[in-house]
Amino acid sequence: xxxxxxxxxxxxxxxxxxxxxxxxxxxxxxxxxxxxxxxxxxxxxxxxxxxxxxxxxxxxxxxxxxxxxxxxxxxxxxxxxxxxxxxxxxxxxxxxxxxxxxxxxxxxxxxxxxxxxxxxxxxxxxxxxxxxxxxxxxxxxxxxxxxxxxxxxxxxxxxxxxxxxxxxxxxxxxxxxxxxxxxxxxxxxxxxxxxxxxxxxxxxxxxxxxxxxxxxxxxxxxxxxxxxxxxxxxxxxxxxxxxxxxxxxxxxxxxxxxxxxxxxxxxxxxxxxxxxxxxxxxxxxxxxxxxxxxx
Amino acid sequence: xxxxxxxxxxxxxxxxxxxxxxxxxxxxxxxxxxxxxxxxxxxxxxxxxxxxxxxxxxxxxxxxxxxxxxxxxxxxxxxxxxxxxxxxxxxxxxxxxxxxxxxxxxxxxxxxxxxxxxxxxxxxxxxxxxxxxxxxxxxxxxxxxxxxxxxxxxxxxxxxxxxxxxxxxxxxxxxxxxxxxxxxxxxxxxxxxxxxxxxxxxxxxxxxxxxxxxxxxxxxxxxxxxxxxxxxxxxxxxxxxxxxxxxxxxxxxxxxxxxxxxxxxxxxxxxxxxxxxxxxxxxxxxxxxxxxxxxxxxxxxxxxxxxxxxxxxxxxxxxxxxxxxxxxxxxxxxxxxxxxxxxxxxxxxxxxxxxxxxxxxxxxxxxxxxxxxxxxxxxxxxxxxxxxxxxxxxxxxxxxxxxxxxxxxxxxxxxxxxxxxxxxxxxxxxxxxxxxxxxxxxxxxxx
Numbered sequence: 001x002x003x004x005x006x007x008x009x010x011x012x013x014x015x016x017x018x019x020x021x022x023x024x025x026x027x028x029x030x031x032x033x034x035x036x037x038x039x040x041x042x043x044x045x046x047x048x049x050x051x052x053x054x055x056x057x058x059x060x061x062x063x064x065x066x067x068x069x070x071x072x073x074x075x076x077x078x079x080x081x082x083x084x085x086x087x088x089x090x091x092x093x094x095x096x097x098x099x100x101x102x103x104x105x106x107x108x109x110x111x112x113x114x115x116x117x118x119x120x121x122x123x124x125x126x127x128x129x130x131x132x133x134x135x136x137x138x139x140x141x142x143x144x145x146x147x148x149x150x151x152x153x154x155x156x157x158x159x160x161x162x163x164x165x166x167x168x169x170x171x172x173x174x175x176x177x178x179x180x181x182x183x184x185x186x187x188x189x190x191x192x193x194x195x196x197x198x199x200x201x202x203x204x205x206x207x208x209x210x211x212x213x214x215x216x217x218x219x220x221x222x223x224x225x226x227x228x229x230x231x232x233x234x235x236x237x238x239x240x241x242x243x244x245x246x247x248x249x250x251x252x253x254x255x256x257x258x259x260x261x262x263x264x265x266x267x268x269x270x271x272x273x274x275x276x277x278x279x280x281x282x283x284x285x286x287x288x289x290x291x292x293x294x295x
Numbered sequence: 296x297x298x299x300x301x302x303x304x305x306x307x308x309x310x311x312x313x314x315x316x317x318x319x320x321x322x323x324x325x326x327x328x329x330x331x332x333x334x335x336x337x338x339x340x341x342x343x344x345x346x347x348x349x350x351x352x353x354x355x356x357x358x359x360x361x362x363x364x365x366x367x368x369x370x371x372x373x374x375x376x377x378x379x380x381x382x383x384x385x386x387x388x389x390x391x392x393x394x395x396x397x398x399x400x401x402x403x404x405x406x407x408x409x410x411x412x413x414x415x416x417x418x419x420x421x422x423x424x425x426x427x428x429x430x431x432x433x434x435x436x437x438x439x440x441x442x443x444x445x446x447x448x449x450x451x452x453x454x455x456x457x458x459x460x461x462x463x464x465x466x467x468x469x470x471x472x473x474x475x476x477x478x479x480x481x482x483x484x485x486x487x488x489x490x491x492x493x494x495x496x497x498x499x500x501x502x503x504x505x506x507x508x509x510x511x512x513x514x515x516x517x518x519x520x521x522x523x524x525x526x527x528x529x530x531x532x533x534x535x536x537x538x539x540x541x542x543x544x545x546x547x548x549x550x551x552x553x554x555x556x557x558x559x560x561x562x563x564x565x566x567x568x569x570x571x572x573x574x575x576x577x578x579x580x581x582x583x584x585x586x587x588x589x590x591x592x593x594x595x596x597x598x599x600x601x602x603x604x605x606x607x608x609x610x611x612x613x614x615x616x617x618x619x620x621x622x623x624x625x626x627x628x629x630x631x632x633x634x635x636x637x638x639x640x641x642x643x644x645x646x647x648x649x650x651x652x653x654x655x656x657x658x659x660x661x662x663x664x665x666x667x668x669x670x671x672x673x674x675x676x677x678x679x680x681x682x683x684x685x686x687x688x689x690x691x692x693x694x695x696x697x698x699x700x701x702x703x704x705x706x707x708x709x710x711x712x713x714x715x716x717x718x719x720x721x722x723x724x725x726x727x728x729x730x731x732x733x734x735x736x737x738x739x740x741x742x
Contacts, residue, residue: 044421044432063445064445113333120325137728139699141720145351165340168340170340226423254689256434260435275424
């Protein structure tokens with residue numbers, strides 16, 4: 001691949017400037033098309049953002065493009081209101097705690113299990129692993145009703161812990177699957193050497209496996225974090241007062257037109273974090289999504 | 296972990312004294328400890344509920360009475376639930392194919408140019424956003440009022456270019472010299488001959504509705520062989536005298552004026568200037584009556600109701616395609632990049648056209664990647680929930696219904712029938728299994 005590219009590059013540098021210009025002009029339609037499509041894809045998100053900046057007196061009557069025709073309509077008032085709105089700010093923090101908890105805990109628990117499946121000997125190991133992987137097929141819907149009753153009995157309904165535990169359990173099969181396959185690629189010699197040196201399994205796990213598994217753990221963490229942050233279904237079922245941001249916005253949707261000055265900035269805040277994570281870790285993304293399809 | 300702890304632990308886990316078989320705990324204790332948290336969580340939150348839901352689906356809503364397959368019969372006879380199943384199959388039929396096709400087109404376009412990173416990021420970005428937030432975004436896009444909903448605003452721009460809406464939506468004659476109404480146009484009662492000057496005064500026009508660029512109204516000079524006149528807002532702050540063009544009264548530009556013959560047929564047509572004046576030069580002999588044409592009063596575009604019962608499902612599908620096109624594009628582009636160049640070159644050297652190369656070489660080589668995208672989409676589409684509940688207003692959720700939404704609404708959205716809700720879950724589970732089985736096998740092969 002690289003040699004092909006290098007060869008192509010070499011050919012291009014030898015090309016006269018005129019030919020290059022002609023070639024570029026020949027591609028102008030493609031560039032224009034891409035520019036138009038790219039713009040088309042940006043408009044919806046941009047529209048939400050600009051709507052969130054519209055003066056509350058016209059929001060709900062004017063479109064986001066008024067920002068360009070009448071710049072005086074632009075204001076940060078909506079955001080000021082949102083930050084003073086206790087329901088919204090506490091929802092953002094609830095989302096944050098749930099997302100962090102439901103990222104760190106399942107990854108740690110999955111890493112322990114994955115290590116056992118990869119490097120510890122015990123009877124029925126491969127069968128047990130197969131069963132765990134098979135749990136990937138269970139849709140979340142299968143657990144909602146029994147867990148709803150269970151949470152009511154245990155007092156876990158409407159708590160951060162309840163949400164974290166649910167997301168943790170449903171994050172485990174995939175996390176175990178991914179990490180076990182990653183851990184098994186760690187050279188056997190490294191582990192044997194540590195064992196001969198008399199290191200305990202826990203020490204091997206903490207000092208050797210976790211650091212070596214960091215690339216896989218990082219990519220898993222990003223995906224799990226976003227998965228939980230973006231969740232609506234679980235939160236809508238198990239949260240009432242202790243609601244994450246998606247549920248807080250959802251409860252405003254009933255009067256969509258009248259509540260746009262709350263909905264637009266709140267929705268933008270809720271997607272700003274995933275967007276930041278996305279721009280910071282773009283390359284881990286596709287992997288995670290492909291993998292997530294078995295979830 | 297400190298050094299001393301480790302050395303203290305080491306002998307315990309070291310090789311057992313020779314000749315003595317280690318106990319079960321010593322051999323498997325570590326594995327048990329490492330596996331226990333995961334197995335407990337999986338057992339309580341996934342295995343137990345799955346079995347429980349299957350059992351629950353054979354009981355009535357309270358869970359006390361065994362009803363056999365009754366819930367499943369309801370699932371296939373209830374109108375709302377049948378709509379959900381039908382809609383979900385429509386989703387399966389349309390969306391995965393559409394997403395894969397658009398992803399393929401984008402990937403191929405990308406391949407032809409360099410430096411298209413900005414495009415890639417723009418199209419891929421919606422993937423980071425939750426489907427729920429995407430739903431909120433599109434709910435805003437689909438607002439009916441063209442002053443607010445982007446989609447309808449865009450339609451309105453196109454529509455106005457083709458057939459512009461009238462400059463005034465409502466106005467009345469200021470005196471009895473005009474008769475008729477907005478539907479047929481306002482006609483001057485008194486017929487004019489060539490050389491006549493018509494004064495067409497209107498009232499009942501809100502200040503916000505005065506066409507842009509309106510200037511002080513002027514009564515034009517009479518024209519030898521023609522008819523001239525003025526259309527103006529016969530009103531000024533304080534009132535003014537009806538039927539007279541006074542200072543501070545504005546002409547109405549862009550108004551369509553017709554000249555009608557004695558039979559009422561429109562023979563000539565013109566538009567007013569900024570000061571409201573118009574002129575028909577060279578009018579035939581005879582009596583003519585100028586009239587303000589009905590086009591002037593055509594109502595502005597009211598917008599397509601995307602969120603109404605009939606369009607809601609296609610509208611949500613479009614939003615969903617917007618979210619997932621980037622995923623398909625990136626995966627397919629990676630597949631394209633992996634195709635050996637010399638294969639394509641060989642085909643071209645053999646005289647194949649670009650289209651033939653694409654259809655006979657590129658597509659077959661891409662088939663595995665396209666399958667991956669397609670199957671991935673099948674699974675996501677089967678479980679689609681967030682974006683539907685976000686875009687569809689409560690009143691049309693019955694029309695936009697899908698299986699996952701029906702399950703939630705039946706179980707938690709007011710109906711609270713856990714028996715039927717469980718049956719819907721089991722149905723969804725049964726649909727997911729075959730697709731996932733294929734996917735997991737593929738995934739295992741890859742890893």
